[in-house]
Amino acid sequence: MARTPITDMTFSSIYPLYLQKVARKGHTEAELNTVISWLTGYDEQGLQEQLKSAATFSTFFAQAPQINPHASRIKGVICGVRVEDIEDPTVQQIRYLDKLVDEIAKGKKMTNILR
Structure with a gap:
């Protein structure tokens, strides 16, 4: 079975996994959306709209306001x-988001997460 590159995965298919991860640790969808908004x-x-559109991660980050x-x-x-060593900008942005989600799940203070 061929693996799909992370840039071609849909944001809407990964978002529920992010949500499950933070919820398991007692955190909220609002916190998740806050870090997504901060980053993008x-x-x-x-x-x-992005969640409804089935945009790939590439599209999600390419269309990000800023x-x-x-x-x-x-x-x-x-x-x-x-x-910080990832060379592909889109993959790096995806991994930035992964890192932010991890920090929420670990209970890091939002003021520290949002640097």
Whole structure:
């Protein structure tokens, strides 16, 4: 079975997994949406439109109103790779989001997550 590159996965198929991860640790959808908004610039309506559109991660990030200029402050390891060392910009943005979701799940303070 061929693996789908992460950039070709739909954001709407991964969002529920993010939500499950934060909810298992006692956190809320609002917190998840806050970090997504911080990273991408989507407001609640824009985020809901992306979820309904079945946009791939590539499209989701390409259409983002504005990637936060402080996103490069996100450091750490996701899937065994340092996010700051990822060369493909879209993959790096996806991994930034993964890292932010991990930080919510770990109970990090929102003020620290939003650098």
